Amino acid sequence: MAAKPPFNIAIIGGGLCGISLAIALKARHIPFTIYEARSSFTEIGAGINVGPNGIKSLRAIDPSLGEKVYQLATRNPEPYQDVWMYFKYGADCGEGRRDGETIWTLMAPPTGTMTMHRQEFLAALAGEMGMENARFEKKLVGYEQGDGEVVMRFADGTEERASLMVGCDGIHSRVRALMFGEGNPVSKAHFNHDGAYRAVIPIDKAIEAVGESARYVQCHLGPNGYFIMYPVNGGTNVNCGAWIQKPEPWEREEWLVPDQGKQFQEDMKDWGERVHRVMEYFDPNPIFWAQHSHKVQPDSFQRGRVILIGDGAHAMPPHNGAGASQAAEDAYILSEVLISLVRNGEPSDTDVKAALTAFEDVRRPRVDRAHRSSVNTGPEWYGFHERRLEGPELEEMIKSMHARFDWLWGVDIENEAQKAKDQLKELLAKL
Numbered sequence: 001m002a003a004k005p006p007f008n009i010a011i012i013g014g015g016l017c018g019i020s021l022a023i024a025l026k027a028r029h030i031p032f033t034i035y036e037a038r039s040s041f042t043e044i045g046a047g048i049n050v051g052p053n054g055i056k057s058l059r060a061i062d063p064s065l066g067e068k069v070y071q072l073a074t075r076n077p078e079p080y081q082d083v084w085m086y087f088k089y090g091a092d093c094g095e096g097r098r099d100g101e102t103i104w105t106l107m108a109p110p111t112g113t114m115t116m117h118r119q120e121f122l123a124a125l126a127g128e129m130g131m132e133n134a135r136f137e138k139k140l141v142g143y144e145q146g147d148g149e150v151v152m153r154f155a156d157g158t159e160e161r162a163s164l165m166v167g168c169d170g171i172h173s174r175v176r177a178l179m180f181g182e183g184n185p186v187s188k189a190h191f192n193h194d195g196a197y198r199a200v201i202p203i204d205k206a207i208e209a210v211g212e213s214a215r216y217v218q219c220h221l222g223p224n225g226y227f228i229m230y231p232v233n234g235g236t237n238v239n240c241g242a243w244i245q246k247p248e249p250w251e252r253e254e255w256l257v258p259d260q261g262k263q264f265q266e267d268m269k270d271w272g273e274r275v276h277r278v279m280e281y282f283d284p285n286p287i288f289w290a291q292h293s294h295k296v297q298p299d300s301f302q303r304g305r306v307i308l309i310g311d312g313a314h315a316m317p318p319h320n321g322a323g324a325s326q327a328a329e330d331a332y333i334l335s336e337v338l339i340s341l342v343r344n345g346e347p348s349d350t351d352v353k354a355a356l357t358a359f360e361d362v363r364r365p366r367v368d369r370a371h372r373s374s375v376n377t378g379p380e381w382y383g384f385h386e387r388r389l390e391g392p393e394l395e396e397m398i399k400s401m402h403a404r405f406d407w408l409w410g411v412d413i414e415n416e417a418q419k420a421k422d423q424l425k426e427l428l429a430k431l
Contacts, residue, residue: 006031007342010152010162012140013169014041016048016118017310017327019125021168024061024335026129030342033162034129035138035154037169041126046200047232047239048121050114051084052409054325057332060413065128072124073114074231076216083217084108084405090222091272094388099272100210103221104398108409113217113321115239117200117232121324140174145304148349164352165306166334168327171292173312179303189292191250192317194225194378196289197242197264201281203231206238209277214238221384223270229278240278242268243319245382250290261285293317293375301364302356305349309334314367319377322370322408329366329413334359336417340424350431358424362416373404 009025011018014036025032050058050073059066075081084106092099126134139155143165150165167175177187206214206229217230225244232239244267261284268279294315301308310327341347341355380397389397 007163007346008032009338010035010150010160010165012165012167012175013312014134015168015170016122016125016324017331018168019122019129020058020061020328020331021166021309021334022129022133023065023125024331025338027062028335028339030338033133033135033160035135035140037137037139039136041122046117046198047115047230048118048324049321051321051325052108052111053411053413054328055111055114056413057325057328060332061328061335062128068124068128069121070114072120073116074233074235075114076112080216082107082109082112084113086216086218088218088220089272090220090227090275091270091385093385100274106401106405108405113230115217115230115232120233143178143306145306150305163305167306167308167312168310170311171315173308175306176308176312179306179308180298185296186298189315190295192291192293192378193247194243194245194382195291196244197260197282197286198289199240199282199286200232200237201240203236203238205281206278209281210274220275221381222272222275223385224382225267226381227271227275255290255292257288257290259285260288263288291317300360302360305352307356314371316371316374317378319381320370320374320405320408322374326367326370330363332413333363333417333420337420337424340421351428354427354431355424358420358427361423362420370408373408
């Protein structure tokens with residue numbers, strides 16, 4: 001009888017979360033294989049924000065990774081690099097509140113906003129990971145557990161085995177659907193009643209539209225929505241997103257709807273001149289990206305030797321720019337728990353369950369709160385223009401926003417990992 005292979009991890013999904021976990025495992029000398037359904041590592045979308053907690057987590061995963069991402073990111077020009085975002089009026093909003101005027105400035109020391117194109121971020125991660133443990137065109141179609149392992153079946157007819165399977169396969173997670181059942185509301189994401197028209201435009205065109213402020217991250221709050229723009233690709237381009245609330249149900253199967261020029265103009269007709277100047281550089285018939293998230297959640301993201309992390313577990317609305325950073329937190333803390341688990345030899349089923357329970361006991365309260373926060377931020381920004389806040393009411397809203405983001409960014413990620421490892425130690429002592 002062949003000897004059982006050493007403890008090894010199967011990562012399903014080669015996006016930002018999966019590759020971050022792979023780098024963390026590589027740095028801790030834990031064997032892994034990453035399975036990607038596509039023929040290469042690819043991210044859907046354009047710009048991405050990484051908060052101070054995200055860069056802390058990437059540095060904790062591997063200092064060289066954190067430094068690489070830090071150098072890759074585009075930040076606000078000096079001396080405003082601690083700024084997360086300038087909030088501006090997206091249209092005239094009553095006496096003394098003019099289109100384009102700054103309402104408040106949200107600070108995020110010590111990094112401020114760190115923006116980049118999703119694909120360049122992914123390429124940096126893949127370069128750090130290396131390709132020796134990557135397998136492409138591996139679409140998961142099923143899995144079974146037993147005898148201390150997970151047996152995975154792929155669409156190409158092959159089977160692979162691992163000691164633990166981690167679902168990092170994003171909002172459309174196949175692992176999640178297999179775990180909870182195809183028809184279960186838990187298994188799929190649900191419409192958020194909002195969405196965006198997106199564009200990436202050259203920096204010189206953005207400067208023509210709004211002046212030198214195009215080099216800074218800014219969010220315009222306007223009628224029934226917000227318009228965000230920030231530099232990417234080393235400041236050579238500007239990522240733009242016109243986010244609009246959509247109260248009606250979403251009855252389409254597809255989430256991306258092309259040729260929406262007429263609806264785009266209708267949705268933005270009451271916005272101010274500043275945003276309309278930027279809109280001139282959008283595709284005249286842009287795609288509408290309907291936003292979805294996990295609204296129905298299970299009591300646990302683990303079953304036996306299988307666990308979900310990142311967007312596969314807690315895909316959240318993008319309004320706090322928190323998704324990528326939460327995935328990095330997941331990857332770091334899970335890797336720290338796993339290295340504690342395997343130090344004492346081959347773990348049993350009960351040992352693995354203890355490790356996943358310890359991870360989830362620490363992570364679940366934080367990701368649930370981050371999810372709720374992102375859900376709440378959207379309507380607050382969508383309704384800002386109509387509420388016409390001023391005086392103490394405006395000050396209270398700004399104070400609330402600062403508290404929300406300070407909590408999000410101010411986490412002591414090494415302490416969170418230590419809590420999970422302490423929890424694992426306690427659980428193992430009871431076995």
